[in-house]
Amino acid sequence: MTKLKIAIQKSGRLNEESLELLKNCGISIDNGKDQLKAFARNFPLEVLYLRNGDIPQYLLDGVVDVAILGENTLIEKGDTLPIIEKLGFSKCKVSIAVPKEVEYKSIADLEGKRIATSYPNTVNQFLEQKGINSDIHVINGSVEIAPNIGLADAIVDIVSSGSTLFKNNLKEVEELLKSEAVLTVSPSLSEEKKIILDKLQFRIQSVLKARNNKYVLLNAPNEKVKDIIKILPGMKSPTVLPLAEEGWSSIHTVINKDKFWEVIDELKSNGAEGILVCPIEKMVL
Ligand SMILES: Nc1ncnc2c1ncn2[C@@H]1O[C@H](COP(=O)(O)OP(=O)(O)OP(=O)(O)O)[C@@H](O)[C@H]1O
Numbered sequence: 128m129t130k131l132k133i134a135i136q137k138s139g140r141l142n143e144e145s146l147e148l149l150k151n152c153g154i155s156i157d158n159g160k161d162q163l164k165a166f167a168r169n170f171p172l173e174v175l176y177l178r179n180g181d182i183p184q185y186l187l188d189g190v191v192d193v194a195i196l197g198e199n200t201l202i203e204k205g206d207t208l209p210i211i212e213k214l215g216f217s218k219c220k221v222s223i224a225v226p227k228e229v230e231y232k233s234i235a236d237l238e239g240k241r242i243a244t245s246y247p248n249t250v251n252q253f254l255e256q257k258g259i260n261s262d263i264h265v266i267n268g269s270v271e272i273a274p275n276i277g278l279a280d281a282i283v284d285i286v287s288s289g290s291t292l293f294k295n296n297l298k299e300v301e302e303l304l305k306s307e308a309v310l311t312v313s314p315s316l317s318e319e320k321k322i323i324l325d326k327l328q329f330r331i332q333s334v335l336k337a338r339n340n341k342y343v344l345l346n347a348p349n350e351k352v353k354d355i356i357k358i359l360p361g362m363k364s365p366t367v368l369p370l371a372e373e374g375w376s377s378i379h380t381v382i383n384k385d386k387f388w389e390v391i392d393e394l395k396s397n398g399a400e401g402i403l404v405c406p407i408e409k410m411v412l
C-alpha cells in the first residue's frame with residue numbers, strides 16, 4: 128500500500144508538538160526509542176525523524192513527501208518549497224542583535240562588521256537588499272555567545288521570549304522575519320500520495336480550527352437574548368434553548384478563543400450568567 132512519508136524533527140523544539148498534532152489527528156504511531164523511522168497504525172503514513180536543517184533537501188530530492196518545519200529553516204534552505212499550512216506553534220523571529228552598550232542607529236552601522244549566525248542565506252539576502260557588506264561567520268549553535276568572546280560584533284538568531292539575548296547582554300535591533308511551524312511539501316509528489324496528503328491536511332485543519340475556537344454556553348433572561356446574540360461573534364446563528372426556569376434561555380455558540388475575552392464584559396453587563404467556556408476536540412466545517 129502507498130504511504131505518505133512525513134519528516135518530523137528528530138529532537139528539539141518541533142518534535143513534541145509535531146507528534147502531538149499527528150496524535151490529535153487520530154494517527155497512532157508505533158514508536159520505539161531512538162527509532163528513526165516509524166509507521167502509523169491507522170493511517171497510510173511513514174514517519175521519518177530527521178535533523179531540521181536536512182529536511183528541505185530531502186523534500187527537494189523527493190525522498191520525503193511532506194514535512195513539519197520552522198518557516199525560518201525553509202527560508203534559509205529551501206526557498207522554493209511551498210507552505211501548505213501554517214501550524215500555529217513554535218512562533219519566533221529571526222533578528223539581528225548587538226551588545227547592549229553599542230549605540231545602534233541603523234543597519235548602516237553593520238557595514239564592514241562581523242556577524243555570527245546559523246542562517247547565512249537569510250542574513251546575506253537581507254544585507255544585500257539594504258546594500259550593506261558585512262563579514263558573516265557561520266556557527267551552528269550558542270550564537271548569542273559570539274559577541275562576548277570577541278568572535279563577532281553582532282549576531283542573527285532566533286528570538287522568542289528574548290531571555291537568551293537578555294542573559295547574554297544583547298539587544299534586538301532588526302527583525303528579519305517571523306516564523307512558525309509549517310507544513311511543506313515535496314515538488315515531486317505523486318497523484319496517489321496527493322490524495323493521502325489531502326486527507327491528512329483536512330484532519331490537521333480540523334484540529335487547528337478546534338484549537339482556535341471555544342464552545343461557549345451561557346444563560347440569560349429571555350428579554351436579553353436578542354442583545355446578547357448581537358454581541359456574540361459566532362460561527363453561524365447561535366443555538367437558543369429554553370431553561371427549566373420560566374423566562375430564561377441557554378445560548379450556545381462557538382467563538383474564536385481570542386475574541387472571547389473582548390466580549391466577556393459586554394456579555395455580563397447585558398445579563399449573561401453562568402458562562403461556560405469549553406475546549407473543542409475537532410471542528411469540521
Ligand atoms: N526559542 C524558540 N521559541 C520558539 N520557536 C523556536 C525557538 N527556537 C527555535 N524555534 C523554532 O523551532 C525550530 C527548531 O529549533 P531547534 O533549535 O530545535 O532545532 P535546530 O537546531 O534549528 O535544528 P536541527 O533539528 O537541525 O538540530 C526552529 O527552526 C524555529 O523555527
Ligand SMILES: O=P(O)(O)OC[C@H]1O[C@H](OP(=O)(O)OP(=O)(O)O)[C@H](O)[C@@H]1O
Nearest residue numbers: 268269284285286287288289290291292
Ligand atoms: O528568546 P528565547 O525565548 O530565549 O529563545 C531564543 C533561543 O532559543 C533557541 O535556542 P534553543 O533553546 O533551541 O537552543 P539551541 O541553541 O540548542 O538550538 C534559539 O537559538 C535562541 O538561542
Ligand SMILES: [Mg+2]
Nearest residue numbers: 139140268285
Ligand atoms: Mg535551537
